[in-house]
Amino acid sequence: MVDKKDKFTAIVFSGDLDKVLASFVLATSAASMGMETTMFFTFWGLNVLKKNPPLIKGKGFMEKALSFMNRGGAKRLPLSNLNMAGGGRLMMKKMMKQKNVQSIEEFIELAKQLNIKLVACELSMHVMGIKREDLLDEVNDVVGAVSYLSEAKEGKVNLFIA
Amino acid sequence: MEVKPDKVLDVKGLYCPMPAVKTSMQLEKMKSGQVIEVITTDLASRRDLPKWAEETGNKLLKIEIGNEENTTSYIYIQKK
Numbered sequence: 157m158v159d160k161k162d163k164f165t166a167i168v169f170s171g172d173l174d175k176v177l178a179s180f181v182l183a184t185s186a187a188s189m190g191m192e193t194t195m196f197f198t199f200w201g202l203n204v205l206k207k208n209p210p211l212i213k214g215k216g217f218m219e220k221a222l223s224f225m226n227r228g229g230a231k232r233l234p235l236s237n238l239n240m241a242g243g244g245r246l247m248m249k250k251m252m253k254q255k256n257v258q259s260i261e262e263f264i265e266l267a268k269q270l271n272i273k274l275v276a277c278e279l280s281m282h283v284m285g286i287k288r289e290d291l292l293d294e295v296n297d298v299v300g301a302v303s304y305l306s307e308a309k310e311g312k313v314n315l316f317i318a
Numbered sequence: 319m320e321v322k323p324d325k326v327l328d329v330k331g332l333y334c335p336m337p338a339v340k341t342s343m344q345l346e347k348m349k350s351g352q353v354i355e356v357i358t359t360d361l362a363s364r365r366d367l368p369k370w371a372e373e374t375g376n377k378l379l380k381i382e383i384g385n386e387e388n389t390t391s392y393i394y395i396q397k398k
Contacts, residue, residue: 188342
């Protein structure tokens with residue numbers, strides 16, 4: 157039986173639609189079982205948490221170029237395979253809708269209803285020139301590896317989704 | 319065994335994780351001892367919901383299954 161102190165953590169390193177979807181299915185299931193659930197978004201995973209993306213942001217050419225090519229936002233996550241320049245993603249989203257499967261945006265809302273903590277990785281935000289204001293209000297906190305690990309050491313389930 | 323549910327949760331057409339998630343959210347609003355009937359067409363939930371009940375300390379009262387072609391399950395859970 158799930159103990160009140162059983163924790164679930166997931167490091168969401170990938171920004172791909174299919175992998176992020178799997179992450180949310182696992183996290184929401186864990187929360188439904190009463191596990192204290194945290195999702196830690198880093199690198200490409202930060203794309204899930206970006207607000208309706210502004211076109212070009214950041215200081216200097218490289219940050220701006222990255223922000224343009226990596227616009228992110230839960231609506232724009234590519235497939236990890238067969239993305240076909242976005243064609244694959246569109247088809248996958250259509251199939252999900254037809255079969256009554258929640259979109260990523262809907263999963264984020266569900267995660268909040270289930271009190272799942274959504275935290276962002278400070279280091280990758282810093283490297284890529286992403287500011288706190290660029291992320292959704294739903295994000296609970298911006299932390300480092302130590303905060304993640306202090307949760308994970310009590311985690312019965314800890315996942316790294318790359 | 320005749321079971322009278324206090325609440326019927328119809329999640330037909332919804333798939334993992336929604337049946338378990340919606341069951342947990344609905345059960346939270348109910349009182350201890352009350353019974354929920356979850357109607358699901360998701361085959362995985364036939365395995366997952368009894369497990370969910372076991373993991374959360376709620377009591378699985380019974381499962382009724384539709385006929386061979388019918389994938390509908392009627393799962394009765396009593397809140398602890």
